[in-house]
Amino acid sequence: MAPTRKPRCNFKECKEAAQRIVGDCSFCHGHFCSKHRMLEAHSCTGLEDCKKESHARNADKLNSERTVVVKGV
Template structure:
């Protein structure tokens, strides 16, 4: 009696066992092994979206932390 099949790496013809949680890509919904888990390593189709999202998040954080000058004090 065989157990459930373990998920395999989605990258082309890799076939290695996919990493649980850290191997799941939220941008392309793939499941990847330790070697291909990073967006750059599996040539993610959502890489540009990821970069834009990070840029927007960082810009918002910098704007929130900006010090405003109070004149006349």
């Protein structure tokens, strides 16, 4: 029985072991080491989608927390 190989970082020319859980990119579905786990570090194809999604989520949160002035109280 051959020993199972540890998953390696999907970043080009990186031979480091991929980190479990924190090294999994939900946008490009790659597995990365601690050095390349951030979207910017591994040139993620989903970086723009992530920015748009975060911007929309933050805008919705700010709108829901907006203070409404009640006149006549």
